Amino acid sequence: MENYIVSARKYRPITFKSVVGQQSVTVTLKNSIKNKHLAHAYLFAGPRGVGKTSCARIFAKTINCASRTEDFEACNECESCIAFNEGRSYNIHELDAASNNSVEDIRSLIEQVRIPPQIGSHSVYIIDEVHMLSSQAFNAFLKTLEEPPSYAVFVLATTEKHKIIPTILSRCQIFDFNRIKVEDAVEYLSFIAKKENITAEPEALNIIAQKADGAMRDALSFFDQIVSFSGEKITYQATIANLNVLDYDYYFRLTDMILENNISQTLLIFNEILNNGFDGHHFITGLSSHFRDLMVCKDPSTVELLEVGSSIKDKYLIQSKKCNIDFLLKVSEIGNQTDLAYRNSINKRLQVELALLKMCSSASEKKELIQNETNNLQLNKPNTNHAESNPNKDNISLPKNLPPVKKSGVSLNNIANTQIIEEENEAAVNYTKISEKETIDEIKLDASWKKFVEKLSSKPRLYNALKTSKLSQIDDFKYELLLANNSLEQTLENNKSKIIDFMKKELNNQFFDICFRVKELDETNPENLYTEKDKYKYLLNKNPNLDKLKNDFDLDFS
Numbered sequence: 001m002e003n004y005i006v007s008a009r010k011y012r013p014i015t016f017k018s019v020v021g022q023q024s025v026t027v028t029l030k031n032s033i034k035n036k037h038l039a040h041a042y043l044f045a046g047p048r049g050v051g052k053t054s055c056a057r058i059f060a061k062t063i064n065c066a067s068r069t070e071d072f073e074a075c076n077e078c079e080s081c082i083a084f085n086e087g088r089s090y091n092i093h094e095l096d097a098a099s100n101n102s103v104e105d106i107r108s109l110i111e112q113v114r115i116p117p118q119i120g121s122h123s124v125y126i127i128d129e130v131h132m133l134s135s136q137a138f139n140a141f142l143k144t145l146e147e148p149p150s151y152a153v154f155v156l157a158t159t160e161k162h163k164i165i166p167t168i169l170s171r172c173q174i175f176d177f178n179r180i181k182v183e184d185a186v187e188y189l190s191f192i193a194k195k196e197n198i199t200a201e202p203e204a205l206n207i208i209a210q211k212a213d214g215a216m217r218d219a220l221s222f223f224d225q226i227v228s229f230s231g232e233k234i235t236y237q238a239t240i241a242n243l244n245v246l247d248y249d250y251y252f253r254l255t256d257m258i259l260e261n262n263i264s265q266t267l268l269i270f271n272e273i274l275n276n277g278f279d280g281h282h283f284i285t286g287l288s289s290h291f292r293d294l295m296v297c298k299d300p301s302t303v304e305l306l307e308v309g310s311s312i313k314d315k316y317l318i319q320s321k322k323c324n325i326d327f328l329l330k331v332s333e334i335g336n337q338t339d340l341a342y343r344n345s346i347n348k349r350l351q352v353e354l355a356l357l358k359m360c361s362s363a364s365e366k367k368e369l370i371q372n373e374t375n376n377l378q379l380n381k382p383n384t385n386h387a388e389s390n391p392n393k394d395n396i397s398l399p400k401n402l403p404p405v406k407k408s409g410v411s412l413n414n415i416a417n418t419q420i421i422e423e424e425n426e427a428a429v430n431y432t433k434i435s436e437k438e439t440i441d442e443i444k445l446d447a448s449w450k451k452f453v454e455k456l457s458s459k460p461r462l463y464n465a466l467k468t469s470k471l472s473q474i475d476d477f478k479y480e481l482l483l484a485n486n487s488l489e490q491t492l493e494n495n496k497s498k499i500i501d502f503m504k505k506e507l508n509n510q511f512f513d514i515c516f517r518v519k520e521l522d523e524t525n526p527e528n529l530y531t532e533k534d535k536y537k538y539l540l541n542k543n544p545n546l547d548k549l550k551n552d553f554d555l556d557f558s
């Protein structure tokens, strides 16, 4: 790899044909040369790194070429072309308005415009980032643009067309440059790789192109960066590591877990991503793009909007079959909202985690709807195995039978309930198959519950309230927990699905269920007395003389 020349420079296009991804622009420019319809001023507008300056240079070279090809390309052999390619042509003048935007800069350019070209037919003046010119400079330039000498051609380039004043716009022929499509960039990168005897995995080039986000210049410099890092062999793994790109695989795994409403795995994968140094915002926007990509796979006519390599494409197609449109719309919306709220959020991690939980629950709502439909259809059919699922039948794969949970009234709006069903649903697929008749061992139950409570030791209030608690069985696999007050019940209710999830795993039993009940206040038990008045009443009961004492000394509650 010694003497390795930066690709962006080495493979700078030298003909219109070699400009990547800007066909409509290059064809039009070539036609104007062919028909001798040159304008005096052009405006090249478009994102950075897509070839605006390259096109301007090729254009300048081509109109000055002494022996253009049949295809109206520069010959790259005549004296003028060689001077252009070696960067010593007097027919081209470039001004970078980003750093030279004063009236003086423009005045010296205007001075140059007065001098006709010695060789060749045209002098081309390229003003890069033209929107950066000060308004005074703009005005000074306007006069030249209104009455240019016959040999002068101006090419103004900008990334921000809306900042160009209308008087300038109206004097220019405007060309809009596209951001370069991923597949075009990939094609060009593989062409370069081949020329440089570099073997590159197609997925690696795809990642480079995606990361460059439409800018060929960036794609080439990423390419160089990876070549200098990994030599003649560019792999997908090296590329994502080097460009700090989150592996597709995370998104696929995560979506699978969301579809299964596997909350714990979902949160763990997110944790893994954070541990690998990725930022939550980056992640959530990436996940949203993943959903978008799954969405375009739903319809054969939009599959082409998927800008990924062919091997990954199959993965998208397969996963998109598991998702239905409603689900994708919902999770995309959640992703989008999180993206918007992220910046202002104080607890950014929680913000993303909540989004993931919501996504999980929307997957379960969806499944439940379908499940209800199937239940209605199969009312009289005998039960089959729990563990079986039928992935081919529907968009979403469902276990054929659900464990008996419908005891409590399940409402679709009740997310907590929905999640419980989903948990078991998921469990029915993953847990060791056990018979419904089997019971939960009491010792194991106590130990598991203790283990759960121990996990709360960082939250003293909760921990103290639960450390002596015990579950009491109210049904085959359903347990009740008595609680001292409503706020405690609320807290646990909010975390019910997590609790159940934990217990199921501990017990290796997918049917475990729990409910909470607030103890009825036993006024004879001093432990349940909270207010001063209650305590007083309690004491009064024991000693009626207390009232006399209170009145005699005119005492009251503070």
Ligand SMILES: [Zn+2]
Residues within 6 Å of the ligand: 064, 065, 066, 067, 068, 074, 075, 076, 077, 078, 079, 080, 081, 082
């Ligand atoms: Zn030539």
